[in-house]
Amino acid sequence: MKTAIVTGASSGIGFEIAQKLLNMGYKVYGFGRDFSRVKFDSPNFIREICDITNTNKFFQRIDEIKAKDEIFLLVNNSGVGYFGPHEELNPRKIHEMITVNLEVPMVLGSILMRQLKKNKGIIINISSVTAKEISTYGCAYSATKAGLTHFSESLFSEVRKTGVKIVTIHPDMTKSNFYRNANFSEDDSNEDFYINCKDIADVVEWVLRESSNLVVTELTLKPQKHRIKRK
Numbered sequence: 001m002k003t004a005i006v007t008g009a010s011s012g013i014g015f016e017i018a019q020k021l022l023n024m025g026y027k028v029y030g031f032g033r034d035f036s037r038v039k040f041d042s043p044n045f046i047r048e049i050c051d052i053t054n055t056n057k058f059f060q061r062i063d064e065i066k067a068k069d070e071i072f073l074l075v076n077n078s079g080v081g082y083f084g085p086h087e088e089l090n091p092r093k094i095h096e097m098i099t100v101n102l103e104v105p106m107v108l109g110s111i112l113m114r115q116l117k118k119n120k121g122i123i124i125n126i127s128s129v130t131a132k133e134i135s136t137y138g139c140a141y142s143a144t145k146a147g148l149t150h151f152s153e154s155l156f157s158e159v160r161k162t163g164v165k166i167v168t169i170h171p172d173m174t175k176s177n178f179y180r181n182a183n184f185s186e187d188d189s190n191e192d193f194y195i196n197c198k199d200i201a202d203v204v205e206w207v208l209r210e211s212s213n214l215v216v217t218e219l220t221l222k223p224q225k226h227r228i229k230r231k
Helices: 012-023 055-068 091-119 139-162 197-208
Strands: 003-007 027-032 045-049 071-076 122-126 165-171 184-186 218-221 228-230
Touching: 003 012, 003 091, 012 027, 012 071, 012 197, 055 091, 071 091, 091 122, 091 139, 122 139, 122 197, 139 165, 139 218, 165 197, 197 218
Parallel strands: 003 027, 003 071, 027 045, 071 122, 122 165, 165 218
Antiparallel strands: 184 228
């Protein structure tokens, strides 16, 4: 049985990815702040209640997990976004985005890389379509995601000879609670205007079923039509 670590597994994209991995026969360590609204029926899901902004405690727990299990898959899904004019973002919000969106994936890659090389494992980073676009009222958020994307590209070039795969997924507007901190959200009046979290989990499954000699390093997922809803 292969073992995976999934951050942000208590809701949205991370929850659906964790469910998909369990259905594929993985053992999943799922990290999240609050699992009270979701339920995992599989005994192969290990619930890890943790605020990953508490990096010392979080990385200590990762060290404990890798001492017990050989990690094959890391899914860096946790993300936070604050939106609006840049002068309205306080230092705490900027620091939180950098920590969650960029620092944590970079440090996890470092902590787990030796095991991933040994197992010819995979890192899947959930970035954002904004990593590749100008993002008015979200320049700090998009900068963290652009950093994650560039980090992924460079890391793959570094470790590809060892058999490790690094894949970055760039979702566009997704129906989830991600936009709780914004004055807009996905327009849910028509399913053509947003991506479902299950769609992203399906893409993760496709990535994991690729032949060993093939790596699709980046995927961008967009709804057929583009429209947002103001709150």
